[in-house]
Amino acid sequence: MISFMWKDVIGHTNQKELLKGSIDSGKVPHAFLFCGPEGLGKTKMAREFFKALNCLQTPGEPCDSCRNCVKAQGLTHPDLIMLGSDGSPILVGDVREVISDTNLKPFEARKRVIIIEPAExxxxxxxxxxxxxxxxxxxGTVLILVSHKPVMLLPTITSRCQIIRFTPLDASDSSGELLNPVLLRLTSGTLGGLANFDEDDILYIRDQMIGIAGGADPFELISRYFPPTNTDKDAAMICLLVAESILRDILVLKHGGERIISEELTAMPMNLVNWENIDDLATCIHRIRKGMNENINIRNAMSELLILFSEIVSARL
Structure with missing residues (x-):
């Protein structure tokens, strides 16, 4: 059934059907362009396509247990080639090295797949x-260009690819998968930004921070995720995302807007927000996010953030 097809990729039913249809018909194009905003799972879909194309048990539907699927899942398959995924500029020498073997037969798979991301x-x-x-x-090779900004690609390149467009998910996605509406709103439908985090942690931290905005004590959240030892970096990233989301929401509400992510905040008395120091919260979020890639003390940083968050946005809902 389509609702369970390619289960490692959430949603995007129409895109899955197009790709699976090309496999089932035996008419796989020589090149695809997967395009759309960042964080939608385009690269993951490209890897799932490789598995579906080369599965030894159920071609068109990855079994996740055969040799090809297992190696592809672990990114160790010699015929699944990833280029540019580290964010560095993609140079001509890199491209020539990758395409130099394309005239040879694939080592183990039916089809070699080269994924270039981001192609821009x-x-x-x-x-x-x-x-x-x-x-x-x-x-013997399928080329998949993954692009967040396809307008930056040469028109002569895009015209030679089958274009698969990706759009943000919504709770009514036709795949029938259970897409949590809170997560979808929090990420604006781009779940990729939270893909590596535990959903229970995301929802718990989000609820706790809504509670702090309503006047709850921030130290429960600090003590649970940021003790003196074994501080949770993933939880810190979630806190930053939620803090940014709530900050955006209260600014929207202040100016009479209605399109917010956390609907509970509509009951917040805007006159209780410390508007004089609101910029301090935005600065703190930016500074900590930048410091996450450096040798920052996560416990101290998150304690500072959550206490400041409480002092500036806290109100009795």
Whole structure:
């Protein structure tokens, strides 16, 4: 059934159907362009496509247990090639190295898959190298360009790819999967930003911070996730995301807006918010987010954030 197809990718039913249909019909294009906002699962879909294309048990539907599926899941399959996923500029030498073997048969899979992400990081020389490959596509290779900003790609490249467009998810996604509406609102439908975090933690932290906004003590959250030892970096990232979301919401409400993420905040008396120091909260969030990639003391940073958050936005809902 479609609702359970390619279960490692949430939603995007129409895109799954298009890709699976190409496999079932035996008419897989030589190149795809997966495009849409960042965080929608485009790269994960590309990896699932490789598994579906090359599954030894159930072609078209990854079994997740055969040799090809297991190796692809662990990113150790010799025929699944990822280029550019570290965020560095994609240079012509990188492209030439990857495409140099495309005239050879795949090592183990039916089809070799090359994923370039994000494709807009290709410069002029590397783009021209890809274009040459698209003009003379090798029979045993499928090229998947993943792009968050497809307008930055050469038109001659996009015109030679089958375009698969990705849009933010919503709770009525036709796949029938259970998409938590709170998570969807919190991430604006781009679940990729929270993909590595536990859903229970996300919802618990979000509820606790809504409680703090309503006047609850922040130290319960601090003591649970940020003790003197074994502080939780994932929880810190969730707190930052939720704090940004709540800050945005109260600013929207202040100016008479209605489209907010946390609907509970509509009952917040705006006159109890410390507007004079609201910029301090935004600055704190930015500074801590930047420091997460450095040697920051997570416990001290999150204690500072949550106490400041309480002092500035706390009101009895």
């Amino acid at each position: 990081l290709m410069n002029k020389q590397s783009s021209n190298a890809i274009l040459k490959t698209l003009e003379e596509p090798p029979s």
